[in-house]
Amino acid sequence: HQLVASEANLGALAALRAALCEEATRAGHAAPVVGLQLTHSGRWSVPDPGPRRPRVAFRHALLDARAEVRDDAAVLTDAEVDALIDDFARAASIADRAGYAFVDVKHCHGYLLHEFLAARDRGGRYGGATLEARTRLAFGAIDAVRAAAPRLRIGVRLSIFDVVPRGSDGQPLPHALPYALGFGVDAADPSRIDLAEPIAFVRGLVARGVGWINVTAASPYYAPHAQRPALFPPSDGYPPPEDPLAGVARLLEAARALKRAVPEAVVVSTGWTYLQEFIPHVAQACVRDGWFDAVGLGRMALSYPELPADAIAGRTLARKKLCRTFSDCTSAPRKGLISGCYPLDDFYRARPERETLEAAKRGTNA
Secondary structure (H helix, E strand, O other), rough: OOOOHHHHHHHHHHHHHHHHHHHHOOOOOOOOOEEEEEEEEEEEOOOOOOOOOOOOOOOOOOOOOOOOOOOOOHHHOHHHHHHHHHHHHHHHHHHOOOOEEEEEEEEEOHHHHHHHHHOOOOOOOOOOOOHHOOHHHHHHHHHHHHHHHHEEEEEEEOOOOOOOEOOOOOOEEOOOOOOOOOOOEEEOOOEOOOOOHHHHHHHHHHHHOOOOEEEEEEOOOOOHHHOOOOOOOOOOOOOOOOOOHHHHHHHHHHHHHHHOOOOOOOEOOOOOOOOOOOOOHHHHHHHHOOOOOEEOHHHHHHHOHHHHHHHHHHOOOOHHHHOOOOOOHHHHHHHOOOOOOOOOHHHHHHHHHHHHHHHHHHOOOO
């Protein structure tokens, strides 16, 4: 259930981009700027149907069992990391030939490149105490992408801070101090955000010509409340341990702090969907006051893709299309189903997968 950038898929990827552009034209919009996100799922990898086949930057005392990491065989060697850089370059070349305008070299949500940013317990060239070592893979991949596809613009979606993984009750798992397993946290008190290393990393990205920094946080696998504030948890999640508005505020403030520290970066903020009908008002105020440069919508784009156009045109929002953070779009892929807005989108509501999803949420067979 994971997309692959390969020579065999080049034609299909090109057709996908063409379909998006054709649909935008049909709807009366300008041609969209379409990119591909390049990632390696790391400890959350499921390359074939069946159990996970995790590959990790380092052993993680709180996540190894959850991700089915059983021994050091899951840890990538330096030689494998070298080869991975070449893989990112090949994927970028495919995106370029398929006509995409940019790639996002993904460093977020506990996936592999994000995990390397916290690889303090890793030896060799790609880990250790220094940020220089822990960003060697990131900068190597970006430099390789640039060399393989000079035309492409590059963005980075970054989990700018992490949190201690949560248990089924939403509370931090027991952990040792100092906490060396996160990026953008205070090791002495990991409940506190520390943006010193993320800011230094972003400055390095900007120096390499990275055009956009999309600010997110943590991971949907072990801390969904921090990454995607919502009233209703995904099927494998936990009840919100805080008012979701607190999570929204934390994400917006992190993006604001990054923009203040690195004004030359183009900062795209995320975490907006829970604001629902208030998105246009808050977004206007934040962008107008220079908190960041742009607002990115994720889940809301599934239920109400017309929201930006309606807001900009001054039309009354279609309240029945507003995402209410039911989390079915996350619960579905957790169950091996396609993602979509099953509660609000007629297309997904009518699909047989909806019955399968509802049965899975009830713990019964469809």
